[in-house]
Amino acid sequence: METKFINRLYYLIFFFFFSYISFSQSSKKLEPIDIFSLEYVSDPRISPDGKKILYVRNFKDIMTDKNFSNLWMINFDGTNNTPITTGNKNDFSPIWSNSGKNFIYKSDSDGSVQLYIYRLDQGSIQKLTNMQSSIGSVDWSDDDKYLAFNSFVKESENNLIKMPEKPEGAKWNEPPIEIDDINYRNDGSGYTKQGNSQIFTLPVEGGTPRQVTFLDKDAGSPKWLSNKELLFSANLHENSDLEPNNSEIYLLNLETEEVSALTSRLGPDSQPKVSPDNASIAYLGFDDKYLGYQQNSLYVMSRDGKDIKNISGDFDRNIGNINWSEDGKGLFFQYDDKGMTNLAYMSLSGKVKDIVDEIGGLSLGRPYSGGTYSMSKNGRYAFTYGNVYNPSDLAVGYNGSKNRLTELNKDLFDYKELGKVEEVWYESSYDGRKIQGWLVKPPNFDSKKKYPLVLEIHGGPFANYGFRFSAEVQLYASKGYVVLYINPRGSTSYGKEFGNLIHHNYPGQDYDDLMSGVDYVLERDYIDKDNLFVTGGSGGGVLSSWIVGKTDRFNAAVVAKPVINWYSFVLYADNVSFFYKYWFPGLPWDHLDQYMERSPISYVGNVKTPTMLLTGEQDFRTPMAESEQFYAGLKLNKVESMLVRIPGASHGIAARPSNLIAKVNAITAWFEKYKK
Numbered sequence: 001m002e003t004k005f006i007n008r009l010y011y012l013i014f015f016f017f018f019s020y021i022s023f024s025q026s027s028k029k030l031e032p033i034d035i036f037s038l039e040y041v042s043d044p045r046i047s048p049d050g051k052k053i054l055y056v057r058n059f060k061d062i063m064t065d066k067n068f069s070n071l072w073m074i075n076f077d078g079t080n081n082t083p084i085t086t087g088n089k090n091d092f093s094p095i096w097s098n099s100g101k102n103f104i105y106k107s108d109s110d111g112s113v114q115l116y117i118y119r120l121d122q123g124s125i126q127k128l129t130n131m132q133s134s135i136g137s138v139d140w141s142d143d144d145k146y147l148a149f150n151s152f153v154k155e156s157e158n159n160l161i162k163m164p165e166k167p168e169g170a171k172w173n174e175p176p177i178e179i180d181d182i183n184y185r186n187d188g189s190g191y192t193k194q195g196n197s198q199i200f201t202l203p204v205e206g207g208t209p210r211q212v213t214f215l216d217k218d219a220g221s222p223k224w225l226s227n228k229e230l231l232f233s234a235n236l237h238e239n240s241d242l243e244p245n246n247s248e249i250y251l252l253n254l255e256t257e258e259v260s261a262l263t264s265r266l267g268p269d270s271q272p273k274v275s276p277d278n279a280s281i282a283y284l285g286f287d288d289k290y291l292g293y294q295q296n297s298l299y300v301m302s303r304d305g306k307d308i309k310n311i312s313g314d315f316d317r318n319i320g321n322i323n324w325s326e327d328g329k330g331l332f333f334q335y336d337d338k339g340m341t342n343l344a345y346m347s348l349s350g351k352v353k354d355i356v357d358e359i360g361g362l363s364l365g366r367p368y369s370g371g372t373y374s375m376s377k378n379g380r381y382a383f384t385y386g387n388v389y390n391p392s393d394l395a396v397g398y399n400g401s402k403n404r405l406t407e408l409n410k411d412l413f414d415y416k417e418l419g420k421v422e423e424v425w426y427e428s429s430y431d432g433r434k435i436q437g438w439l440v441k442p443p444n445f446d447s448k449k450k451y452p453l454v455l456e457i458h459g460g461p462f463a464n465y466g467f468r469f470s471a472e473v474q475l476y477a478s479k480g481y482v483v484l485y486i487n488p489r490g491s492t493s494y495g496k497e498f499g500n501l502i503h504h505n506y507p508g509q510d511y512d513d514l515m516s517g518v519d520y521v522l523e524r525d526y527i528d529k530d531n532l533f534v535t536g537g538s539g540g541g542v543l544s545s546w547i548v549g550k551t552d553r554f555n556a557a558v559v560a561k562p563v564i565n566w567y568s569f570v571l572y573a574d575n576v577s578f579f580y581k582y583w584f585p586g587l588p589w590d591h592l593d594q595y596m597e598r599s600p601i602s603y604v605g606n607v608k609t610p611t612m613l614l615t616g617e618q619d620f621r622t623p624m625a626e627s628e629q630f631y632a633g634l635k636l637n638k639v640e641s642m643l644v645r646i647p648g649a650s651h652g653i654a655a656r657p658s659n660l661i662a663k664v665n666a667i668t669a670w671f672e673k674y675k676k
Contacts, residue, residue, distance in 0.1 A: 028417050029443050029478040032661040035364070035471060036062040039408040040391035041384055042069075042362055043093060043372065047100045050376030051076055054084070054094040054103060055394050057408065060657045061088055067657070071105060076380060076396055078405045084118065085125075097144045102204075104128070104147065106135060115149070117204065128202060129209060136197060137221030147202045148222040148230055153211065154195040182241045187574045187621040188650045199232060199252065212254055220247070223272050225303060228254050231281065233270040236261075244577050245288050249281070249305070262305030269299075275328045279303060282322055282331055292506070292583055293462045293492065293499030298322060298331065298346060313350045316495040326377045334359060334373060336493035338436055339466025341369050343383060356402050360386015360393070360468055365654045365663075366458065366537075367438075367468040367485065369493075388421040388438070389413075391469045417443040419477030423467070426520040428489070430512035436494075437486035437517050438467065442477045445526075451482045452531035452675060455518055455554075458485065459538030461506055464493040475664045481533070481671070484521055488513035488543075504585055507546040507598060514543065515551070530555075533671045537561050538622060538651065542600065545630060548611055549603025556674035558612045558667045561622045561651060564630040566595045574620040604633035610640035612670045614663065616649025642670070 038060070045054040053076065058069045071084040071091045085091040085107070094105040104117045115128040115135055129135065133152035140147060159178055166172050177191070185191045197218040200209040212230070213219050217240055220233035235247040236259075249262045249269045262281070263269040267288035272281050281303055284296040296319045298312040312319060317335040324331055330347040332355075341359035346352050359371035362384065371392055373383035385395030385404055390413070394406040422439045442451060454476050458465045465485050476483045487493070488510040490502035502508055522529055534554045536544040541562025548557045563569045567588045570580040580587055588595045596602050611634055613627040627643060634641040644666050646653050654660035 028415060030416050030418060030471075030474050031478070032475060032664055034412060034416065035657050035660050036060045037409075037412050038364055038391055038471060040362065040364065040386075041394045041406060041408065042392065044374055044382040044384060044394055045094050045096055045103070046076075046374045046376045046380060046382040046396070047096050048098060048377050049100055050378045050380035050398075052100075053382045053394065053396060053405075054096070055382070055406075056092050056094070057083075062657075064088070065656050065658045067655075074394070074405055078403070081406070093138070095138055095140065097140050097204075098142060099144055102144070104138060104140075106138075115147070115202075126206075128204075128206075131209065139221070139223050141224045141227055143227060145204055146224075146227070147204060148199060148224060149202070149209075150197045150199050150219050150222060150232075151209075152193075152195055153198045154193055157194055182576050183244075183574070185574050185620050187619060188652060188655075190618070190620075199230065201230075201254065212257060213252065213259070214257075215259070220270065222252075223274060225251065225274055225281075226278065230254065231262075231272040231274070233272065233283075242577050244575070249283055251305075262301065263308070271322060273322055273324055273331070274303075275324050276326055277328055280328070282324065284319060284322060290582055291500050292503040293490070293496065295496055295499075296320065298333065300348065311348055311350050312346060315346070315350070315352060318492060321372060323375050325375075326379070332373075332375050332381075334371075336369050336464055336466070338493055339438075339464055339468075339487060340493075341371055341466070343373050343381065355381070355400055356383065356397055358385055358387055358402070358467075360384045360391065361466070362392055364391055364469070364471045365660055366456075366472055367465045367470040368458070369464060369466060369468070386469055388440075388467050388469055389418055418474055419443055419483075420445065421467070424484075424517075424520065426516060428509070428513045429516045429519070430509040433489065433513075435486060435488060435513045435517060437484060438465070439521060440473050440477045440483040440485075442480050442482065447526050449526060450528040451480060451526055452528050452533065452671070453518070453521060454481045454483045454671070455514065455532070455534045455536075456483055456485045457514065457534070457536030457540030457543045458487070458491070459536070459540045460492070461490045461502060461510070461539035461542070462492055462499055463539070464491045466493070471660065472664055476668065479668050479672075482521075482527060484517055486514060486517045488517075504583070504594070505598075506583065507543055507600075510543065511546060511550060514547070518553075530676050533557070533674075535560065535667055537653070541622065545600035545611075546603070548607045548609040549600055550606070552608045554609050555676065556610045556612075556671055558614060558670055559627070559630065560614045560663070560667075561616065561619055561653065562600070562613070562626055562630065563622050564599065564626045565601045566599045567592070568629070569622070569626060570595075572623055572625065601629055601633060604630060605637055607634060607637060607639050610670075610674050612642045612644060612666065614644040614646070614653075614666055616646045616651065616653050616659075618648055619651045619653075621651035 043056045056069050057072050068088050069090050074081040089109045091107045096103045113134040117126050136150040138149040199213040199219045199222045202209045217236045223231045230252040245268045247268045249272050269285035272283045282300050286294050301308040319333050321334045322331045342357045343355045361368050362370040371384035380398045382396045384392035386392040395404045419440045424437045473483045532554045534544050535558040537560035541559045545559045545562050613631045615627040631643040
């Protein structure tokens, strides 16, 4: 007992000393405390005439440990870069009016997220709403006189359990919480309230929002079809709880409040966009085949829902963020390809033309996709520009050009040296399939020296890493590690077939892909073969816990927010109606063997690798109970192990800057402890 206490005390002292050193010393290497200095651009919105760009500038406050954002405006040529809002608050989601004379945005400056309008001719800001619930997606009417948006409307509770009236002054416990929905909690927002997201309209000149839908299901983002009609996507089917992917495009008549479906197939139909002549509607979706990975196709139909055409045909990448060209002859869109996010154009005949790449991701922690773009009427575009050496900045272009307008982190990176990143391709030992990855070397890398290797595995599992900035990876490199991150089979951006190689087979041969990557890198003389480490979060937590059950080649492992037991996961995660149907052939009690064969808990008896489990205490996606099961198994098996709980954190552990620092410091401290 005394020895265990001393060991834990030593760990805590080491942890905080590590943090203190990072804070107090000025270093040319990136340090964990530098997380607070990182900024990035999101949601760039180019004006209809292409002359100005609004963008969101995201930053962190070291005193409150919070993320904030302000709005900035800049000319297309990069001049007059000016803040529109300031202060430690969150101003975001700017949207230009069709005339370009005004824009609206959201802000929590009054304590809750509300809509505001900025009038350019006056330079004035006016608050438009005082809603009780946060505001979702917003759209301008064609004449700029109205806004449409969705917002949650709480329903009165009709409780089954009746409590007697308590005596005056009595202090009783809170009444029982009644749950009768299959999906009753969401990661990041907690237990759901009774009610649904409804659509509202609002006069821009002032007035009270008018609720125009009264549905018993959630209404999605509204889009104006005419001044009397709105489009929105929703799953209004009676069995929506059990068929979560079966959404349709609906038409709402504002005069009669009648709702009618324009699509009807089994599968998700979403993101309707109206053509410039108001004659056609483009949207995204697919025929649901209950596969683990399914890609959006691009469809166009007439405004009455007839004459539906799949114009993307056999384009084998997932399509997102569609916008009509001003002449109505095609649509702009973005897609991920081999770890890179591209802006492209597709004609109505299905011909594709790439326009620009390096649309940077918005995750400072790890190198995921997630950037975005916007288009003007004259074909100019603005986008989040990023690569492995900078978080997303603002860039603009026309007809394939690329002009970077901001360097938000220049003040930091002018004196901080980042690790160099090398793209690698190799063959999987399982079937010879080509696998893509990236190798990050420490700053001041010397090929004559020996460096420990960290294998860092992405989550999802249907997601992708790429040529994008990652504070976590760069921090590992700054501590003297070579870092390898890989897109094994099942990763997106390589097509349907590659993504579904793990359908009902996860974990599976993705393990072979990862081990082949390690073997490929070990051929380099500068890798210390006696110091190998592995970590990953979410789906990467699944694979890192799977790896230590299959091999003891790694000195230590950090398993972050994993799934350990698929049987418990599908009944306990925050999307009960989804995972058993798309990731498995059926319910766990009908397929016990497959659930357990793919569960890392089944191989915990094989583990010899010192393993840390790291999970947020409010994680409802991969709940803490998953980590606790594996930790208990390791302890019973007498494996050196530690359970790290991040207080108040959901699945997105790094939502607060200090949590990202804590995660990185915990991982590096664990690896240093077992480095030979």
